[in-house]
Amino acid sequence: MPLEPGASTVPVNEDGSAVRETVVNLGPSHPSTHGVCRVIAHLDGEIVTRAELVIGYLHRGIEKMAEHRTYLQIMPLTDRLDYVGSMYANWAYCQAVEDLAGIVVPERAEYLRIITCELQRIASHMMSVGSTGNDAGATTLFVYAFWVREQVLTLFERLCGSRLTYNYVRPGGVSFDTPDDAWIDEVRAFCKAALPRFNEIDRLFFGNVITKGRTKGVGVLSAEDAINASVTGPSLRASGVDFDLRRDEPYSLYDRFSFNVVVGENGDVFDRARCRLLECYESVRLIQLALDQMEPGRVKAEAVSRLIAPPVGETYKTLESARGTLGVFLASDGGVRPWRMKVRSPAFSNLGIVGPLCKGYTISDLIMILGSFDPVFGEVDR
Amino acid sequence: MKAEELSSRLLGYWPELSDLCSIEKNRMLIKVRSETVHATISKLKELGFNQFEMVTAVDRGADLEIIYVLHSIPMKASVWVRTHVPRDAAEVASMADLYTGADWPEREVYDLFGIDFIDHPDMRRIMMPFDFVGAPLRKDYVDENIIPRPDYI
Numbered sequence: 001m002p003l004e005p006g007a008s009t010v011p012v013n014e015d016g017s018a019v020r021e022t023v024v025n026l027g028p029s030h031p032s033t034h035g036v037c038r039v040i041a042h043l044d045g046e047i048v049t050r051a052e053l054v055i056g057y058l059h060r061g062i063e064k065m066a067e068h069r070t071y072l073q074i075m076p077l078t079d080r081l082d083y084v085g086s087m088y089a090n091w092a093y094c095q096a097v098e099d100l101a102g103i104v105v106p107e108r109a110e111y112l113r114i115i116t117c118e119l120q121r122i123a124s125h126m127m128s129v130g131s132t133g134n135d136a137g138a139t140t141l142f143v144y145a146f147w148v149r150e151q152v153l154t155l156f157e158r159l160c161g162s163r164l165t166y167n168y169v170r171p172g173g174v175s176f177d178t179p180d181d182a183w184i185d186e187v188r189a190f191c192k193a194a195l196p197r198f199n200e201i202d203r204l205f206f207g208n209v210i211t212k213g214r215t216k217g218v219g220v221l222s223a224e225d226a227i228n229a230s231v232t233g234p235s236l237r238a239s240g241v242d243f244d245l246r247r248d249e250p251y252s253l254y255d256r257f258s259f260n261v262v263v264g265e266n267g268d269v270f271d272r273a274r275c276r277l278l279e280c281y282e283s284v285r286l287i288q289l290a291l292d293q294m295e296p297g298r299v300k301a302e303a304v305s306r307l308i309a310p311p312v313g314e315t316y317k318t319l320e321s322a323r324g325t326l327g328v329f330l331a332s333d334g335g336v337r338p339w340r341m342k343v344r345s346p347a348f349s350n351l352g353i354v355g356p357l358c359k360g361y362t363i364s365d366l367i368m369i370l371g372s373f374d375p376v377f378g379e380v381d382r
Numbered sequence: 383m384k385a386e387e388l389s390s391r392l393l394g395y396w397p398e399l400s401d402l403c404s405i406e407k408n409r410m411l412i413k414v415r416s417e418t419v420h421a422t423i424s425k426l427k428e429l430g431f432n433q434f435e436m437v438t439a440v441d442r443g444a445d446l447e448i449i450y451v452l453h454s455i456p457m458k459a460s461v462w463v464r465t466h467v468p469r470d471a472a473e474v475a476s477m478a479d480l481y482t483g484a485d486w487p488e489r490e491v492y493d494l495f496g497i498d499f500i501d502h503p504d505m506r507r508i509m510m511p512f513d514f515v516g517a518p519l520r521k522d523y524v525d526e527n528i529i530p531r532p533d534y535i
């Protein structure tokens with residue numbers, strides 16, 4: 001495959017001599033790149049002197065497709081943005097539509113959204129933590145983490161019939177109420193069963209001396225650089241920035257809960273992965289609090305037309321997804337189709353720093369650094 | 383922070399802003415000409431907007447509108463900066479010298495809208511193949527593969 005213009009320039013030393021380097025093309029379809037991402041790594045021996053990420057292999061033009069569909073027809077497209085955490089894209093899109101069309105969401109629906117999205121956060125973080133282990137060669141961890149993810153997907157299957165693309169959060173509420181009271185008991189039982197599993201993963205992987213040697217001090221991102229590079233979510237908090245949209249700019253009913261925001265210290269691969277694991281404990285707490293507070297009631301707003309035609313205007317609503325600040329910008333011209341939809345994807349914004357960050361580390365560290373930002377290429381490429 | 387509180391705080395530091403800013407639906411908007419957008423954002427960065435949240439464009443027919451959303455972690459608030467550029471000479475200064483996080487989002491807007499960001503370090507396509515011709519998100523882009531869908535009810 002030919003290199004793009006700009007990627008093939010041969011770097012020279014300060015005295016003008018050619019740099020001794022090998023160019024390794026990683027991907028676009030390589031198991032360690034977590035999707036279709038291509039990395040052009042310039043190596044001096046084993047050390048990365050320059051890494052360039054080439055994305056766009058999964059670009060489906062979802063923003064263009066949205067301009068040709070009605071507001072409800074866009075819902076299935078949002079599932080296919082972040083396919084490890086579809087609930088967030090569903091919710092972010094619905095938030096924007098509700099803001100634009102002035103739809104008020106019933107309280108029970110908001111609780112169900114919080115419960116499912118915190119379950120989704122656990123499922124998504126387990127995928128990320130598991131694959132961090134996989135990248136480091138600890139395949140066992142992947143299996144342990146997937147036990148937890150599997151439980152969440154089974155709960156979702158009972159709730160909305162789907163395990164990956166839920167289409168659950170809808171403009172004005174959610175698509176289904178809980179199937180029966182047993183489902184709530186199952187969620188409570190899951191919360192109880194998951195905590196020992198998290199402890200186990202923490203001891204098995206993060207307490208392991210080999211893991212520490214492999215991940216500590218690798219891919220260190222300072223707080224200042226992380227903020228300047230638009231990094232959000234757990235990757236930002238791992239660098240020591242105490243910021244979480246759920247607490248600091250609460251949306252939905254998050255202002256009714258008190259929970260801890262997990263903050264790391266060093267901003268290396270170890271902290272980014274461990275922050276995700278520790279966030280799962282907080283998510284369990286949030287689920288339990290939401291289940292306690294939830295009252296019976298409607299799960300969908302009355303009088304939401306199937307052909308929504310919001311008034312002329314723009315909106316931009318954000319929420320804290322498993323990867324960071326996920327925002328949806330909608331511009332309406334008063335018609336039944338949006339004039340413009342834009343998804344501010346956290347995975348895309350976080351990935352911009354990965355190339356520069358890999359400089360000076362080895363090629364095997366590059367894999368760890370790329371994986372530690374938890375990219376999902378459906379969301380990166382849109 | 384509420385938009386009213388934010389705007390009164392910003393106006394305290396920067397009184398000239400009062401002609402440019404407005405509040406709509408609890409959101410602070412600053413409307414500037416495309417030549418002054420870099421100076422405006424650089425001033426906002428000094429005032430505490432430390433994160434470049436996103437940049438996007440909207441096709442307004444006669445011209446293209448560029449919308450920047452800047453976010454402040456200490457103030458817990460966001461601000462929109464809007465500007466218009468003509469369709470046939472769509473160019474605006476790059477913010478990549480202020481925020482490294484503007485690099486990829488500006489490449490995306492360049493790729494899909496054909497807006498040139500002046501002084502960007504690496505102005506190449508990012509989503510579409512590098513030999514692709516056209517700006518797909520402009521409304522005058524024609525592609526026979528796009529089939530109009532009926533409004534199923």
